[in-house]
Amino acid sequence: MKAKPDLETVTLEQNGGWARLTLNRPGKLNSVNAQMRAELAEALAAVDGEENIRALLITGAGRAFCAGQDLQEREIAPGGEAPDLRRSLREGYNPLIWKIASMPKPVVCAVNGVAAGAGVSLAMACDFVFAAESARFVMAFCGIGLVPDSGATWFLPRAAGLPRARAMMMTGEPVDAKTAAQWGMIYRCVADGELAEQSETLAAKLARAPTSALGRIKRLLIEGEENSLPRQLEREAEEQGEAGRGSDYAEGVRAFLERRPADFTGR
Ligand code: T3D
Numbered sequence: 217m218k219a220k221p222d223l224e225t226v227t228l229e230q231n232g233g234w235a236r237l238t239l240n241r242p243g244k245l246n247s248v249n250a251q252m253r254a255e256l257a258e259a260l261a262a263v264d265g266e267e268n269i270r271a272l273l274i275t276g277a278g279r280a281f282c283a284g285q286d287l288q289e290r291e292i293a294p295g296g297e298a299p300d301l302r303r304s305l306r307e308g309y310n311p312l313i314w315k316i317a318s319m320p321k322p323v324v325c326a327v328n329g330v331a332a333g334a335g336v337s338l339a340m341a342c343d344f345v346f347a348a349e350s351a352r353f354v355m356a357f358c359g360i361g362l363v364p365d366s367g368a369t370w371f372l373p374r375a376a377g378l379p380r381a382r383a384m385m386m387t388g389e390p391v392d393a394k395t396a397a398q399w400g401m402i403y404r405c406v407a408d409g410e411l412a413e414q415s416e417t418l419a420a421k422l423a424r425a426p427t428s429a430l431g432r433i434k435r436l437l438i439e440g441e442e443n444s445l446p447r448q449l450e451r452e453a454e455e456q457g458e459a460g461r462g463s464d465y466a467e468g469v470r471a472f473l474e475r476r477p478a479d480f481t482g483r
Pocket residue numbers: 243244245247283284285286287288290301304305309330331332333334335354356357359360362365
């Protein structure tokens with residue numbers, strides 16, 4: 217991947233086969249402004265387009281993961297024109313969420329501190345969410361008279377169940393990382409001092425995995441939310457047909473029979 221020194225509100229570093237994308241407005245709790253939306257899109261496109269990056273880790277700089285939309289950008293002067301939030305979501309947030317959810321490579325998220333509003337949605341779009349014990353998740357939208365967005369109403373009830381999702385969304389009360397893990401909202405809650413190591417170890421492991429198969433798994437799981445069982449059985453057969461022609465399948469079977477670790481190339 218070409219270096220991206222021009223990015224300011226996010227940083228992107230490549231570590232062997234995986235990349236770390238850090239939300240980098242720590243003084244603003246990594247809240248998302250227009251520049252960050254554009255730079256996130258640029259960084260995600262760079263990761264997606266680079267074959268040698270086979271896993272992505274997303275985290276935040278400083279004490280927060282992400283406080284959602286930067287509300288300083290949304291101040292409406294008395295009598296002033298309301299911002300076009302439909303457009304902001306359609307053109308800004310939604311493509312970012314879909315990029316993460318549909319990217320045919322695994323995305324790990326390390327929630328290092330508070331996640332609020334679209335910050336929760338961003339985390340939940342990732343495939344594996346680790347959170348530090350001190351982190352908390354706040355569906356802050358109702359606190360400012362908005363509805364949850366950026367996929368929150370899709371991800372959260374599926375992960376935590378409707379009663380818990382409804383309570384989070386309609387009260388805005390914070391949920392700590394341990395509870396989030398118990399509710400199935402996230403993959404793991406870990407001690408603060410272990411967050412970086414555990415999430416990076418998984419990203420590095422995923423970077424050696426059969427990437428193409430992992431991308432197909434992501435696609436099948438998303439499609440499975442909508443499909444009937446007969447349709448999903450057919451989609452599994454189609455994806456398996458393709459996976460079975462991949463070199464990683466041949467290598468995986470050979471490695472199993474030779475009783476050695478597989479050396480996957482991602483294809
Ligand atoms: O607009 C669109 O395009 C539609 C899309 C919307 C998506 C959304 O995300 S809407 C939801 C927006 N986010 C929020 O409503 C969250 C607002 N923030 C909070 O509720 C709390 O700050 C937190 C729960 C995140 C953290 O609480 P705490 O007590 O740890 O920190 P704090 O003292 O409230 O905040 C620290 C500073 O960060 C403070 O600034 P200061 O006083 O030190 O200069 C605070 O104003 C600032 N900050 C926190 N969140 C935001 C923010 N500044 C701008 N935008 C924020 N979202």
